[in-house]
Amino acid sequence: MIKIKVSNLNNGRYDFSFVGKVSDLDIPEPYEGDFTTIIDLNKFDNQIIIDAETGIPAKLVCDRCAREFNSVIKSSFKTVYLFRNHFDESDDEPEDIIYLHPDADKIDLDKDVRDFAILAVPMKKLCTEDCKGLCPKCGKNLNDGLCDCKDVIIDSRWEKLQQLKIKNN
Numbered sequence: 001m002i003k004i005k006v007s008n009l010n011n012g013r014y015d016f017s018f019v020g021k022v023s024d025l026d027i028p029e030p031y032e033g034d035f036t037t038i039i040d041l042n043k044f045d046n047q048i049i050i051d052a053e054t055g056i057p058a059k060l061v062c063d064r065c066a067r068e069f070n071s072v073i074k075s076s077f078k079t080v081y082l083f084r085n086h087f088d089e090s091d092d093e094p095e096d097i098i099y100l101h102p103d104a105d106k107i108d109l110d111k112d113v114r115d116f117a118i119l120a121v122p123m124k125k126l127c128t129e130d131c132k133g134l135c136p137k138c139g140k141n142l143n144d145g146l147c148d149c150k151d152v153i154i155d156s157r158w159e160k161l162q163q164l165k166i167k168n169n
Helices: 112-120 157-169
Strands: 004-005 011-021 034-043 046-063 068-083 098-102 106-108
Touching: 004 157, 034 112, 046 112
Parallel strands: 068 098
Antiparallel strands: 004 106, 011 034, 034 046, 046 068
């Protein structure tokens, strides 16, 4: 799906844009719909440098208020492809360097886009940065307004801090 034909490219900078379906990349939930990948490719005599950025729509559930929301999750990566006639598996090269045979005609980026998209799902999913969450007593979504809970039981260890908070307000 995301393949760049490099055999006929001259040295220089090239921009590519790909649009496709999430299902074509076999990316699991929470992703859905169509993705967009923008690629900046720089070709030199002995290497190709690719900078890629992907945006994929996702349906997430907020970790604080449990409300579903839609978001576009962005991921990016940079990879260097070196042209080499022979490959030595024992080389301790960084993971972002890939060796290509000088006769290679294309670069397939499907796996990279998929892997970086999976890693880009945030650990803490928030509908907004200032999400207030749920009332721990009644479960009301505090983003919709205050609840009617009045008898908040404060752990005695926090009582002095609560007094400071009241005093400073």
